[in-house]
Amino acid sequence: MTYASLTPEQAECFERDGFLAIRGLVTPDEIAEIREAFMQQAADGPVPGLSDTPRGSSANDPLSRYPRMMHPHKHADKAVGRLAMRYMLDPRFRPILADLFGEEPLACQSMFYFKPPGARGQDLHQDNFYLRVKPGTCMAAWIAVDDADAGNGGMMCVPQTAMLDIACPEQADPALFFTTEHVEPPPGLEPQMMQLKAGDVLFFNGSVIHGSTPNTSADRFRRSLIFHYVPASTAEISHWYEALSFDGARQDIAINMDGGPCGTTQALPAGPH
Template identity: 30%
Template sequence: MTMRTLREEERTFFEREGYLLLKSFYSAEDIAKLNDAYWEIWKQLMAEGKIMQAPNRPFDSLFPRLRDYHWENEEILDFILEQQVIGLLQELINEEILVCQTSYYFKAPGAKGLPMHQDNYSIGASPDTTYAIWVSLDASGQENGGLQVVPGSHVFDILSPEIVPERINVYGKQINIPDGYEAIELPTEPGDVVIFNGNILHGSTDNTSTNQFRRAIVTHYARQSVEKITLNYSNLVLPNRERTRRRLNAEPRVVETKDTLFEFKDAKFFDQIINRQSKG
């Protein structure tokens, strides 16, 4: 891990644009260790028959998003709670953080990009918003589905995606970028870090390459002063690794499952978590 301190111009840039790119933050050894941890998880899921190949997506369907394995894997927890990284985020927001969620993306050749969205649309952290630390685990760019952001859009309120035909967007929903704003590509190398605000519009392009993965891990954090959060993000972790809870956001935009990006009211664990919340 390269020792860094936050420069005043970086703080100013983050406050103005809603994101901050830090180059060469993690070492090759750090990245290899994390990828190895997820590779072991992937192999176990394959051995248990929990990953199924889709005939219309024979390659990328074998490499789904792996969500929230930090709950049961100490190496992943070590990575997302690395003190220098969360220290920079805490310095940016002037408050200590909670871990809300992790997602590891293989982004195999042929994988579709994510349409423009705002993270706090689904996470529902209130008051304030969420904050993401996105770590590039492969070289990424437009060809293999790199990260895109809309600078300055973090000042927007939470927007509702528009319903569109699947021929326009495979997810059936999208947010159109308002006039006066433009998406930009953030080419990255392994070990680069992007920190961004939970209201900023961001997404990614399709992986149109034939042989390049675009692995990345994104961790969503909230301020410790957050009062409410959406159902499926309520298993929160403090920097000291203790688990904590916040009140349930009773008016979520969506309730998310692992099977889709935006709309879910039928999570298999919905009733179980509601019962735990009511008893707690």
């Protein structure tokens, strides 16, 4: 089967903004499957070795009950692991990512965010601060598992930041954000709230400044299934990541050993969105 690549209008949008939402790429039945699988996995609380409870969270923090799940595709013994691997290597993503990279994509990370009502957001940041891809940068495919907007802590992207260098972050406000990094947008550039419906997929590269607001709704989750990809020409990547081709073959990529923009080794896995 042949899957669609980008239209000229979509390519122009990505070239201009550094991000692109493709509407309805994942079907309602597939979204229901994803939502049910991850909610069932979380039914008894955090899962050892899979769930990543934020540092400094308290017992009444919603993210203590529903922390994000990191690299579920590596847990083939679990239903969410097999599902994450299947969607991470979904053939619908391959031609889109190939157009965005200009070359063959490789998959290197999966994540699931629950973001229940009352959860803190994630401050503005750049993904390649964590993945440390060289040369070039990474690409995210952010699947909205619920409608995501300002009311339930939706995604924000800052247009025209795709070509920026990776910055050394400032300190984030722990009352509003569960992560510690904040990247200030350049003067005159403001975050744009992305209005996403369940099944929409937001693609953006590793230099784009982006983040999310707290979920201030009373009863709306803002769940998302997120994958990261790198171009086939990648020579180095952080030691937290292992690359796979879309055929499932493991790729041999050297570990990036430089100090990063802060002059020290980055010791954290990617934590976007």
